[in-house]
Amino acid sequence: MTTYDVVVIGAGPVGENVADRLVQGGLTAAIVERELVGGECSYWACMPTKALLRSGAALRAARQVPGAREAVTGDLDVAAVLRRRDSFASNWQDDGQVSWLESVGVPLYRGHGRIGADRVVEVTAADGTTTTLTARYAVVVATGSGALVPDIEGLREAAPWTSRETVAAKEVPARLAIIGGGVVASEMATAFSELGSSVTMLARDGVLHLQEPFVGEQVAESLRDKGVSVRVGAEAGSVKRNDDGTVSLTLTDGEQLDADELLVAIGRTPNTQDLGLETVGLKPGAWLTVDDTMRVLGEDGAPVGDGWLYAAGDVNRRVLLTHQGKYQARAVGDVIVARAKGEPADDGPWGRHAATADERAVPQVVFTDPEIASVGLTAAAAEAAGLRTRVVDYDLAATAGSSLHAEGYRGHARMVVDEDRKVIVGFTLVGPDVAEMLHAATIAVVGEVPLDRLWHAVPAFPTVSEVWLRLLEAYGR
Numbered sequence: 001m002t003t004y005d006v007v008v009i010g011a012g013p014v015g016e017n018v019a020d021r022l023v024q025g026g027l028t029a030a031i032v033e034r035e036l037v038g039g040e041c042s043y044w045a046c047m048p049t050k051a052l053l054r055s056g057a058a059l060r061a062a063r064q065v066p067g068a069r070e071a072v073t074g075d076l077d078v079a080a081v082l083r084r085r086d087s088f089a090s091n092w093q094d095d096g097q098v099s100w101l102e103s104v105g106v107p108l109y110r111g112h113g114r115i116g117a118d119r120v121v122e123v124t125a126a127d128g129t130t131t132t133l134t135a136r137y138a139v140v141v142a143t144g145s146g147a148l149v150p151d152i153e154g155l156r157e158a159a160p161w162t163s164r165e166t167v168a169a170k171e172v173p174a175r176l177a178i179i180g181g182g183v184v185a186s187e188m189a190t191a192f193s194e195l196g197s198s199v200t201m202l203a204r205d206g207v208l209h210l211q212e213p214f215v216g217e218q219v220a221e222s223l224r225d226k227g228v229s230v231r232v233g234a235e236a237g238s239v240k241r242n243d244d245g246t247v248s249l250t251l252t253d254g255e256q257l258d259a260d261e262l263l264v265a266i267g268r269t270p271n272t273q274d275l276g277l278e279t280v281g282l283k284p285g286a287w288l289t290v291d292d293t294m295r296v297l298g299e300d301g302a303p304v305g306d307g308w309l310y311a312a313g314d315v316n317r318r319v320l321l322t323h324q325g326k327y328q329a330r331a332v333g334d335v336i337v338a339r340a341k342g343e344p345a346d347d348g349p350w351g352r353h354a355a356t357a358d359e360r361a362v363p364q365v366v367f368t369d370p371e372i373a374s375v376g377l378t379a380a381a382a383e384a385a386g387l388r389t390r391v392v393d394y395d396l397a398a399t400a401g402s403s404l405h406a407e408g409y410r411g412h413a414r415m416v417v418d419e420d421r422k423v424i425v426g427f428t429l430v431g432p433d434v435a436e437m438l439h440a441a442t443i444a445v446v447g448e449v450p451l452d453r454l455w456h457a458v459p460a461f462p463t464v465s466e467v468w469l470r471l472l473e474a475y476g477r
């Protein structure tokens with residue numbers, strides 16, 4: 001039996017950051033990983049998807065600026081894009097991240113981790129050998145999530161692509177059908193249509209429908225301009241893999257759709273199926289519910305045991321984004337160190353050990369064409385939360401910076417103001433390269449910067465950021 005202060009199960013971006021924070025705080029930590037150190041984000045999600053999308057975005061940008069446009073004489077080099085993707089996925093080798101773990105002093109146990117009893121983790125290696133790890137203070141579950149495959153007749157037997165196979169594709173299918181209209185579906189429809197696939201997107205509930213309404217409208221319009229068949233309201237009724245490898249879908253309205261590959265992108269399921277959750281009275285396969293310091297709560301709403309079990313990242317379902325999971329990781333690592341030292345947790349709103357931003361100020365960029373950058377609440381969500389709001393819209397194309405940035409620039413900005421406090425509670429930008437403009441909005445929302453003070457934050461001329469001034473002018477002083 002091997003004992004550490006803390007055992008972390010799962011070495012994705014979140015588990016790695018938890019372990020690092022613990023060691024920096026003076027505790028010992030071991031980490032357990034059954035696949036690649038770095039997790040979904042490094043090999044099958046954030047990094048390779050953005051590599052697939054970036055070349056198309058760069059080409060588009062050049063084509064939108066006279067002078068540069070004339071220098072562009074060809075189309076995307078698909079093989080070169082896929083090679084760049086491979087390198088951003090580290091060729092699916094984790095040596096670099098393993099070296100990093102070594103450098104920060106975190107031992108790696110390769111194998112499947114399972115909770116065996118209170119503070120005990122059993123690790124089963126690929127060769128079947130088992131190692132028992134004991135934690136003095138805490139066990140942190142950072143096992144992430146996998147693709148959810150719905151119960152559609154014939155779908156599982158048809159072995160569809162999930163985000164993993166799509167992101168790691170060696171070839172671009174001539175015809176790609178996509179079930180879903182969310183973030184993965186929208187980004188992959190953008191990437192694969194630009195790489196040459198004929199894409200059909202079955203967006204049952206709409207395109208990016210949880211964002212501001214103009215987001216889905218602009219992304220759907222742009223996808224259609226690229227030749228994507230965006231079928232809002234369409235739903236797959238059954239799926240069949242044919243002998244020649246193609247896939248046939250029958251939609252619920254009876255229509256037939258044939259494709260060379262099918263991507264299912266309808267959300268995620270937690271990696272908690274075989275984690276020994278039953279030993280602590282929790283349901284295998286369920287998302288883990290946590291308090292603001294990421295302590296796992298039982299069905300009675302109280303921390304499991306004496307509070308030794310934590311869960312951070314996708315697995316707790318608070319926010320399924322890498323940066324937000326890493327934010328939780330910093331809070332968890334620090335709070336475990338504090339509690340181990342007998343210090344009180346600073347767990348009030350915006351306290352050092354509370355992941356308050358998860359509820360109020362989550363930034364997200366969707367790397368479609370146009371890009372979507374948002375933080376905080378949509379107008380509808382703010383209203384549903386009972387806030388008295390005022391919504392201010394502005395056409396990004398009306399800024400001097402945007403006209404310089406690209407010819408035919410199209411974009412939109414929305415600011416949602418809490419009228420009682422005169423602070424911004426939500427901000428959404430749509431347009432080319434708006435991703436890098438998001439952090440100003442995140443700071444305004446997290447800092448609850450009064451609108452009166454924001455007038456003194458002067459955007460440089462001529463940048464697209466001048467939209468901040470225009471929004472304030474539209475709001476009125």
Ligand SMILES: Cc1cc2nc3c(=O)[nH]c(=O)nc-3n(C[C@H](O)[C@H](O)[C@H](O)COP(=O)(O)OP(=O)(O)OC[C@H]3O[C@@H](n4cnc5c(N)ncnc54)[C@H](O)[C@@H]3O)c2cc1C
Binds near residue numbers: 010040142271323324
């Ligand atoms: C296609 C796609 C694109 C995305 N793009 C972005 C993006 O651009 N930006 C962004 O912020 N987010 C993005 N995300 C979300 C992001 O990938 C996740 O939020 C992030 O990976 C979550 O990190 P995690 O550490 O919680 O889990 P994971 O990255 O899933 O890591 C969990 C790790 O735990 C291991 N594990 C699981 N169970 C066990 C066990 N029992 N024993 C041992 N090891 C175990 C797994 O092998 C894995 O390595 C994307 C997601 C997808 C699917």
Ligand SMILES: NC(=O)c1ccc[n+]([C@@H]2O[C@H](COP(=O)([O-])OP(=O)(O)OC[C@H]3O[C@@H](n4cnc5c(N)ncnc54)[C@H](O)[C@@H]3O)[C@@H](O)[C@H]2O)c1
Binds near residue numbers: 208321
């Ligand atoms: N750029 C980024 O930040 C980025 C990129 C990709 C993924 N992600 C993260 O990964 C997670 C997973 O992405 P995702 O796109 O799989 O999920 P999602 O939750 O974004 O979208 C799922 C979509 O599928 C639809 N849907 C659900 N069940 C369905 C069904 N049975 N049939 C048809 N449609 C159905 C939903 O209405 C929704 O539109 C997201 O939560 C996101 O945070 C982030």
